[in-house]
Amino acid sequence: MTANLTVATRAAVSINELTKVYGSGDTAVTALDRVSVDFARGHFTAIMGPSGSGKSTLMHCAAGLDTASRGSIRLGDEELTRLRDSALTRLRRDRIGFIFQAFNLLPTLTAAENIRLPMELAGRRPDPAWHDQIVGVLGLADRLAHRPAQLSGGQQQRVACARALLARPEVIFADEPTGNLDSHSSAEVLGFLRRSVRDLGQTIVMVTHDPVAASYADRVVLLSDGRLAGELTEPTTDTVLDALRRLGA
Template identity: 65%
Template sequence: MSTQVAASTHELRKVYGKGEASVAALDGIDLDIGGGQFTAIMGPSGSGKSTLMHCLAGLDAVTSGHAYIGDTDITRLKEKDLTRLRRDRIGFVFQAFNLIPTLTAEENILLPLAIAGRAADPAWFDLVVDTVGLGDRLRHRPGELSGGQQQRVACARALVSKPSIIFADEPTGNLDSTSGAEVLGFLRRSVDEFDQTIVMVTHDPVAASHTDRVLFLADGRIVDELWQPERESVLERMVALSNGAH
């Protein structure tokens, strides 16, 4: 496990609206995400989970404060440089898979590299495809794959460019428990075997139990954290948060 900080924030604020109608979605977040770790972000609906991920990933502009990928302050980058950073250093996995239906699984996996004009590392591609168990599905289009297989294509796509960090937004939200467990197992392996850094937004205590660390948000602030989480301990914290104990 790396001791480097893969992503961080300093006094991060995100405010929607103006004046009396304004709402602070993030209210002064200070956070370090360790490299080579699997981190979950949890909290009640409206707590700021997805907003935090979007600000960390440079998908959403911050109101004040700073967000960093490694040593790079992404809140200070011009749009062109931010686009390049997202393309070269960040992987994304979304709940809705976001695959292109007319492309095969292999073409979908290689798409970020194709857009960047980079060639795939054949040995790495083979390793990723083997790890997600898609070797016999590369010629299939998304419509010919199950939900779990489609999400594994999305995971492989996120990994193939060897990003510094992967952000996963409810990656098992549309999957049955068996497919969800397969995807979570693959994400866990990519941390343990490839030293990948993953930040996952989830509301599922079972998903969170695959991670190294859970951060709990409430009202735009980090109010608790849990290392080496188990389903029951995560559930207890979530119940406490939903009852207003923070």
Template identity: 65%
Template sequence: MGVADAAVRAVGVWKRYGGGQTQVNALADVSADFGKGRFTAIMGPSGSGKSTLLHCLAGLDKPSDGSVFLGDVDLTKVPEKQLTHLRRDRIGFVFQAFNLVPTLTALENITLPLDLAGRKPDQDWLTTVIDTIGLTDRLSHKPSELSGGQQQRVACARALVSRPDVVFADEPTGNLDSRSSADVLDFLHRSVRDFGQTVVMVTHDPSAASYSDRVLFLADGTLQSELIDPTAESVLDTMKKLDSAPAEQH
């Protein structure tokens, strides 16, 4: 993949915690490109560094060494104020906890990023997103009046409404039943397939990963392997191999 084809890139990323004898390498020299208009899943055993990598890619955390590029912007070099604007304008987020504002309606939660930026929504795009999540008749409801799956679909719509360069999803189906999970994953998949959105998702669920175009596998803070056009079975097989491999000491 050429640099121009990548929505976001990690180049030699390290993340260290502690120092001396107690130093832990959460990430160790990770380099990866995440293609525009592609759905990439990041997987690995617990403690493998997958959420740390997602947070570094999204500009929520700074690497100890290495660079992260959003398009041609090195996120590790920009001042905090500019980084805040980049996260607001060019990045969408979906978290395991839906992070909706309880006093706002579903529609107000969806348009919140634009309201905070003082921008008007593109009405055609807003309608498209709302139609795609299938909640047209629930827009006036508060989060407490919606099911968990509906709340997460609102969170997905909120992430997409500003047409970000990339949407980062951290265990987006972690709190959902299987039917609601399928609804959310289908929406993310459709946003990539139909609208050219770029999605990077951390998950521990092989079934969730099977919705992606590619899976990257981390273990002990390093990239171990990748799968193209994954199935739940091929993901599970790869995860079993990672779990049974002897842990590296960093």
């Protein structure tokens, strides 16, 4: 582990002195305590830590899904903490992609319709060549006419990945994306996320509790009790496990 948590390359997301407090007075809980960290553009970063360490809170604040109590969050040149709700909604729609543990696919729509739905709701038309490239990389070309109930869990999550990528977001936030998948399907999805960074230039920030999942990342940021606790570069399953043991996870 190293003490330096600022990536030297261009940052897709920059967080400075981020504090998040829930409640007030005697019942106040500090979920994040003066966290400063950058997420590099074109890199795959995993966020890990013991239960209650603040990893999901960090991701939700960075993605504009939760508000900061204090501190700065920048997506490129945009300061999220200064945006009104309407501007923040547009930013999330146009510049950020999301992949969640629950696939969040509409059961009455085909895979193709689920992939296109967010862009259609925003009144935007996807780039056909980009759509075909994503579908090809994900191996979904022969599944586009299928509804979610006709797809395996891994295939459903790949549809969710395609949906997140279609708008070419500046960053994709993935919250336990393999939490509902078996080991084979998990490996498929994680392999695609890895390739999307390597081959498509995507930026991914993933919260996970799984050391195997974290080993697919370029870098692991570690949290403990709402504070930064170090990082790993070029992580392996064993180095992640060792780091988590030292944190008492």
